Amino acid sequence: MADPAAAQLTPDRARADDPPFPPLPVALNAAGRPRRIGVEVEFAGLDESEVARVLSEVLGGEIEQSGPYRYSLGGSEIGGLTVELDTALRKNSDRRLVQEGLDFARGIIPVEVITAPIPASALPRLDAAMSALRDAGAKGSGQGVFYGFGVHLNPEIAGVDHPLTTATIRAFGLIEEHLRAEDRIDGTRRLLPFVDRWPAALIDALAGAATASLRDLMVLYARHTSSRNHGLDLLPLFRHLDDRRFQRLFGGGDGGTTNARPTFHFRLPDSRIDEADWSLSQAWRDWLLVETVASNEALLDQLASARLRYRDRLLSGRGDWRDESTAILAKAGYRA
Incomplete structure (x- = not known):
């Protein structure tokens, strides 16, 4: 994994002087070539x-x-x-x-x-x-009551055995509520089943899975969901990883038509193409935030520990975790 000190802890709200598409913390794949999207x-x-x-x-x-x-x-x-x-x-x-x-x-x-x-x-x-x-x-999501349109990014993984890959899965789960802030996702898309949240029990399990391999996470994920309709769809990656196991775990559901590819499928951001200040860089920065958290071991551990404490508290609501995770990110240098 990238050195946490060298990882680009870029705020998730861009400043005017920031480059529109900052590089990912790990820019090369396992073959030493630039990762593609x-x-x-x-x-x-x-x-x-x-x-x-x-x-x-x-x-x-x-x-x-x-x-x-x-x-x-x-x-x-x-x-x-x-x-x-x-x-x-x-x-x-x-x-x-x-x-x-x-x-x-x-x-x-x-x-x-x-x-x-x-x-x-x-x-x-x-x-x-x-x-x-x-x-x-x-016309984008905001131009019609039925316009639940999205932007999907398919970033190539750094490698099936690269620690960033499993860390990215855990990081997304731990900051998904932050990414789903009210001004990020159109109301129609919230109602439609295409970007459902990961189940809370899955996020709890990921918080405690610091040493799990990608194959371990595949089995863990299957215990909680087999749908592709999440903000981060992992089924293409899991099919690429191990098709035989994939068929056993997911073949009877959404996985039946899934194409294998060594990528994440990030489908959370809105398409606001009609808005003058909209740019693909907004979706890119959301994904950059996920990978930057994943590449910062201390920050990822802090989020995971906080999530486990949150899980163990009685009478906790989901909204509380958004506040907690956003506060942790803000303390680390992110603006809410």
């Missing part, structure tokens, strides 16, 4: 062809219609991108009634931009493309 952004207001055109104007590349309600952009300056209507029904859109239903439901089914894994250095250019989409009329 897949990005997914959901929004409404534009159709797939319009989105592909705007992306091509900003990033270059060739547009190809690669399926129903789906376009690909190849050879852009940040690599390949996909633009699609975010529903499995698009695969059946050759049926007239399905097609009519999809056209009618465009107001609530988002268009999604999906990147190939890109280096962190490419994020500013992707952010510029998001600004161009906003100028073209893209």
Whole structure:
């Protein structure tokens, strides 16, 4: 793990002079190459062809219609991108009634931009493309009562045996309530089941799992949830880790359609693409906070110890843990 003294304890609220996309505390993967990040952004207001055109104007590349309600952009300056209507029904859109239903439901089914894994250095250019989409009329979570749209980050892990990987899982659980502050998540997304909290019992177990391996955490996680609909979805990582064990633990639920990949799937942040001061850097800083806490062993231990004390107190409410964890982070240099 990174030296805690060298870890970037960057405040989770950016200052004007901060770089928009600060580097992660551990920048390289197990092979010594820069870790890559897949990005997914959901929004409404534009159709797939319009989105592909705007992306091509900003990033270059060739547009190809690669399926129903789906376009690909190849050879852009940040690599390949996909633009699609975010529903499995698009695969059946050759049926007239399905097609009519999809056209009618465009107001609530988002268009999604999906990147190939890109280096962190490419994020500013992707952010510029998001600004161009906003100028073209893209609408985010706050523009409609049913617009529960999100930004998903898929950061490559440092390695299955790297201590940062297990520490990151524990760190997310311990600061999830802080990340879910009222101004962070749109009300519609709070009501929809796509970013449910991790169960409190899972967080309690993670607090006491300081020496657990990633395989240990896979079994521990399965005892408490098998859903992908959490702010941090670990099922793609667990399937990459051990497919046979994954099938035994998760194959009968959401895991049945999970693709294996050596990444975290961070799906908590809102898509506020229509807001003038919004940037992908906001989602990035939320994830940076998770990894920075994970890379600071003393801070992670302090949070874990506080959580265990919280668990053992009678009549404690969930809201109390948000206050406690936020106070610990603030004392360590984070602004609430």
